[in-house]
Amino acid sequence: MHLDRLRPALLPVVAVVVAMVIGALVVLAAGASPVAAATAIWVAAFSGTGAIAATLEKATPLVFAGLAVIVGVRAGLFNIGAQGQLLLGAITAAYAGYRLAGLPRAVHLPLCLAVGIVCGALPALLAGVLRATRGVHEVIVTIMLNTILVNLTDWLAGGPWMEQGQPVSRTPAIVGSARMDRVAGVPVGFLLAVAMAFGVWFVLDRTTFGFRLATVGANRNAAHYAGISVAGATVAAMTLSGALAGLGGAVESLGVVGRFEPGFNAGLGFDGITIALLARVSPRAVIPAAVLIGALRASSTQLQARARLAPEIVDVVLALALLLVAAPIILRWLLRLRPGSSPTEVHLTRGWGS
Amino acid sequence: MSESRPGEAGAVPQARGVLLEVRGLTKRFGSVVANEDVSLQLRRGEVLALLGENGAGKTTLVKMLFGLHRPDGGEIRLAGEAVRLRSPRDAIARGIGMVHQHFQLVPVMTVAENVVLGAEPTRRRFVDRRRAAAEVRELSERFGLAVDPDAVVEDLPIGAQQRVEIIKALYRGAEILILDEPSAVLTPEETDELLGVVAELAARGVGIVLITHKLREVMEAADRVVVLRDGRVVGEVAPADTDEAGLAALMVGRSVVLRIDKQPASPGEPVLGIQGLEVDDDRGRRAVTGLDLEVRAGEIVGVAGVQGNGQRELAEAICGMRPRIGGCVLLQDRDITGLGARAIHDLGVAHIPEDRDKHGLVGSYSVADDLVLNRFDEPGFARWGRRDRAAVQRWAEQLIAEFDVRTPDVHAPADSLSGGNKQKLIVARELSRASVLVVAAQPTRGVDVGSIEFIHRQLVAARDRGAAVLVISAELEELLAVSDRIAVMRDGRIAATFAGASATPEAIGLVMGGATGH
Known part of the structure; x- marks a missing residue:
């Protein structure tokens, strides 16, 4: 019984290991040394407190982005706009971070986080309302909003909110009262992310609110029958999703970059989709998934320097891991799982009798 | 596959030979015995009804015949030869066709396209649509299965979609046709039509396995009835020798008040x-x-x-x-x-909805969650917005016992239950209040x-x-x-x-x- 419950949880772990093995073969084929590559990743990501802190910093916005995607998926919505929402949260939090100088820390930092949350939630709210009232598909709306928000934040950082007297487009640095530091070598933002992962898990898996979202996500007709507001759950899930993405952006600005600078946050929202899938839409599993991806991302310069590998190898490994998680049948075939647990058997025992 | 053309379906009634024989078939799922020592015969041109309660093992049995399950013991013989059916493709190649409860049709394609899908007639490497339509029309006329080859499937009523499924099986040369609770989705009028089609097919030499739990259909359409209970064959009768009450008693194991x-x-x-x-x-x-x-x-x-x-x-x-x-x-x-x-x-107001899978329950939810689907936030099952899962589980365990919902436990997904047990789940939820x-x-x-x-x-x-x-x-x-x-x-x-x-x-x-x- 316990083993049966464990097996689905093991799948992503095995997938990552298999992906790394295949990745090693790719490295070999590219004429580099897999051992050197592995060493580079290890040194860059985990050797010493500084490296670990850097890894956790990389992982922090990824946790939020992953949670944002999960909240949507639970309600049957695909928030592909986490990227745009994260950017808007990042730049507005940074703006509040340098503009509202002079406030006491106890007010300033929470205020900046709140600004990021609200500004991340707004575009998602728009997508949710359009979906709930007009039936416009959230994927289309959020993709378009991504483009708008990427360009809007670029323009703000290179125009009205640009740091004076600098050649690069970026906002001024956040003042000390809004900065998130490290506690005992662990970034405060990461602690917040971990707390949020448990919070989202509790809300989704243990509360009536989470049950409403999940029912709408699993069978909206049955939700309608049970008197659950499908429109309400759609708007709520999108808004919450956007708020998490916005918070992720704010934490990135306040805790890692120290300002908003376009390019620093590129792809975080999309990594959120990867993480959500790797975590099999389970909020708590987002933490290890994000740390894994954070570690790989943190090691890209070392990979280039030590193993003379293009950093894209990281994406190859991630894509392989994702493929294996998304298509577990490949993994089962690769591993030749014992007959008792063959995929057909697992599947068909659900339908015996008539 | 491509050389098997329509109409090898024994269009000429031949000697009443045995098409299919099952000997001592056994199938277990973990500790649950779904079929035990099941033996039966199907002759050419015969309608064999497989009768049994929900969960009696009818579907498991025919899934073995169609290569979807592998038996743990016993053998399946086709035309006197022992065979191992590894997949539906194996079964189809040996002349077995099956019409599932949930149709396997592509809604946006035409009838003809659906029928030939996977075994398309070709002309210069392209699908020959005209020939496909002609062949489908010919088949539908020969077997009295009225359907327009050019109609788009999603526009057709359920009864017509079912006929498309039957034609699909015949097109692939089925001599044995398995119908899994075909009337469950039909209106009474459509059911009458279907029974007519079944009789016509049998007259043309097709052997038919009809799974049902509707006694009237058995009495009307079947030549022979095999009754399953708890995975075992508990009786084999001819409708002429019994009546509905007799069949019901055999099926349930006690006399039933109709x-x-x-x-x-x-x-x-x-x-x-x-x-x-x-x-x-x-x-x-x-x-x-x-x-x-x-x-x-x-x-x-x-x-x-x-x-x-x-x-x-x-x-x-x-x-x-x-x-x-x-x-x-x-x-x-x-x-x-x-x-x-x-x-x-x-x-x-309690409401047992017409469509249990669409409205009545969430298939991926556990039995326990579905049993509180519309009262999950009532005081007994939640407090301060937090669900009391222990209370839900206790309530669910009480209900499945009281309403005899057959499920391994209350954590099993509702989709793993048979149709009748899903319905009992909904009835339990609605009438327990x-x-x-x-x-x-x-x-x-x-x-x-x-x-x-x-x-x-x-x-x-x-x-x-x-x-x-x-x-x-x-x-x-x-x-x-x-x-x-x-x-x-x-x-x-x-x-x-x-x-x-x-x-x-x-x-x-x-x-x-x-x-x-x-």
Whole structure:
């Protein structure tokens, strides 16, 4: 019984290991040394407190982005706009971070986080309302909003909110009262992310609110029958999703970059989709998934320097891991799982009798 | 595959040879024995009915015959030769065709395209659509399966889609046709048509395995009946040698009361009052047109009618799932016309929805969660917005015992239950609560005889506790069995009302038929 419950949880772990093995073969084929590559990743990501802190910093916005995607998926919505929402949260939090100088820390930092949350939630709210009232598909709306928000934040950082007297487009640095530091070598933002992962898990898996979202996500007709507001759950899930993405952006600005600078946050929202899938839409599993991806991302310069590998190898490994998680049948075939647990058997025992 | 052309389906009736023989077939799922030592024979041109309750092992058996399950013991012999069927492809290649309960059709493709899919006739490496259509037309004419090869499948009624599935099997050269509860999705009219088709196919030499739990169909269509119970063959009879009560007793293992005995109704105050109700269907057409109806406390009112005369919309409008365009609905003199599903539920209205998989439950949820689907946030099951999962589990365990829902445990996903047990789950949820009004739409659709009796008793029990009960059903038998009054619905309103005692199928049928009388 316990083993049966464990097996689905093991799948992503095995997938990552298999992906790394295949990745090693790719490295070999590219004429580099897999051992050197592995060493580079290890040194860059985990050797010493500084490296670990850097890894956790990389992982922090990824946790939020992953949670944002999960909240949507639970309600049957695909928030592909986490990227745009994260950017808007990042730049507005940074703006509040340098503009509202002079406030006491106890007010300033929470205020900046709140600004990021609200500004991340707004575009998602728009997508949710359009979906709930007009039936416009959230994927289309959020993709378009991504483009708008990427360009809007670029323009703000290179125009009205640009740091004076600098050649690069970026906002001024956040003042000390809004900065998130490290506690005992662990970034405060990461602690917040971990707390949020448990919070989202509790809300989704243990509360009536989470049950409403999940029912709408699993069978909206049955939700309608049970008197659950499908429109309400759609708007709520999108808004919450956007708020998490916005918070992720704010934490990135306040805790890692120290300002908003376009390019620093590129792809975080999309990594959120990867993480959500790797975590099999389970909020708590987002933490290890994000740390894994954070570690790989943190090691890209070392990979280039030590193993003379293009950093894209990281994406190859991630894509392989994702493929294996998304298509577990490949993994089962690769591993030749014992007959008792063959995929057909697992599947068909659900339908015996008539 | 490509060389197997239509019509090798033994178009000429040959000697009544044995097409299929099963010897000592056994199948286990973990500790559950789904089939044990099952043996049977199917001859050419014969209709063999496989009868059994939900969960008796009928579907497991035919899944083995179609290569979807591998037997743990015993053997399958085709035309005297022992075979191992590893996949449906194996089974099809050996002349076995199967029509599943849930059709395997591509909705946006035409009938002809669906039929030839995977075995397309080609001309210069392209699909020869004209030849496909011609072949499908030829097949449909030869076997009396009326269907237009050029029609798009999603536009066809369910009965016609089923005929497409049958043609698909015949096109692949099926000599043995397995029909898995074919009538579960059909209206009574469509069922009659289907039984005609089955007889025609048998006359052309096809051997047919008909899975069903509807006794009437067995009596009408089958040459022989094999009865399964708890995975074992418990009897083999010819319909001529028995009657419906005999079959039911064999199936359930005890004698079944097809007509439940109940005390005469003692109707009290009016509970549900409907005046001039107007409701639209999904396409925005008026489906309920100025309907008046009253149901009193302590009585069961049955609503009969040819399907599509507004019954579904009526039930959904009463329960708040569908906007009411005009008129009013009163519940104990309170106007509930504008209320939503949850508010009406909270006023004490239980609703067994017509489509259990679409509306009645969430398939991926556990049995426990589905048992509180519309009351998950009530005080006993949640506090301060936090769900009390232990309380839900205790409640669920009590209900599955009380309502005999057969499931390994309350954590099993609802989708793993058989159709009848899903229905019992919904009945348990809806009737386990004190209600003033029970709206039951097709409460026993696709449910076996034993469970039908159980559900009927529950409805009568709800009545005897003082609830007003409205039963909407396509089965006249069912309405006659449980109703104290029967209202016949036609063109969106009540065309006539009969007292239960005076109602006869003929009289009701006449009123029902008035709607379609052409």
